[in-house]
Amino acid sequence: MPAHTISKAVVNRLPRYMRFLSELKEEGIERISSGELSERMHVTASQIRQDLNNFGGFGQQGYGYNVSNLIAEIGKILGLDKPHNIVVIGAGNLGRALAGYGNFESRGLFIRALFDADPAGTVPEVRGLKVYDMKELPDYLAAHETDIAILTIPKEHARRTAQQLYDLGVRGFWNFAHVDLALPPDAFVENVHLSESLMQLTYYMKHEE
């Protein structure tokens, strides 16, 4: 089945498989049955089999899953088999927090630089990464192939800045600004509206007592 027919629900679960499998690998576990994986992940074994069958299976009857192989295969599906070069736009607390995530690199997700409208007002370096002035963005992107921008800027500037990044060739946007971007259809945008997740928490606190 071609990957683009995979449902959004399955795509949402794949990174979770990656996380659990990576934990297994860290623990030195090289092989796991769908039953054991299901117990760890709190999903049914048949759900796991069904999800992975979307991509051709990877399990062997009676053997279970080879953890390293499965990480590699899911990584390929998730587009992690080639490195991604990333810039962070906005070097405030959130931008610096994301730039500090060491885990991204082990997935081929390389944050290369930060940009800020007022670099003098922030720390000059984050984990060895330089904080550039936004004015330097065109020159930087001309010299450094960059496929993803992480937007951690106020919503007032987000649309204009996203358009500027798009015009300079960036196509992937991980957007933390509280506004839906308005980009051409060949741009890819994943929005993170953190406060929405907090409101889901308060919903369940109210209703599931």
Add this chain to the structure above:
Amino acid sequence: MPAHTISKAVVNRLPRYMRFLSELKEEGIERISSGELSERMHVTASQIRQDLNNFGGFGQQGYGYNVSNLIAEIGKILGLDKPHNIVVIGAGNLGRALAGYGNFESRGLFIRALFDADPAGTVPEVRGLKVYDMKELPDYLAAHETDIAILTIPKEHARRTAQQLYDLGVRGFWNFAHVDLALPPDAFVENVHLSESLMQLTYYMKHEE
């Protein structure tokens, strides 16, 4: 229909309604048809009607929705009609970023204090909020009613710290640590695995070209 029978998909959409409606209110718009709201939100008008009918409707035929009423009603459903007192555990970049979110307060979500294992190693105040030593947590929670903890600590400490918070009476957990917590069933946990959302982006960048 009692609210606890609402599907997770609807609950996931309610905070999004809140965001769009709050934007309308900021723009001074007091009344909106389901058609206009649908255009802004990029969902069908019938989806909107169906979602809101789960909670008794709120729309009037031919009039549309009263923005302020709808915000208040959805706020009630989301448990935002009473204030929530929140502490942030971990005063690193991410903890400070979340403590700095001014928007939370307009929703009745009050971040009251931050805690860190090494408060001397961080800035002493964030937006006027004190950064306490983790050792002061029991005394603080005994003196200040607190219903939600935001966990922005390394995964090695997250489970133990969550259990400590639970034992001290906290029941809501907004968890940014990369580990599933193991808390009793009357705890409410909303996990935010940021890197999973970034991997969804790389998936779509690979497959929807």
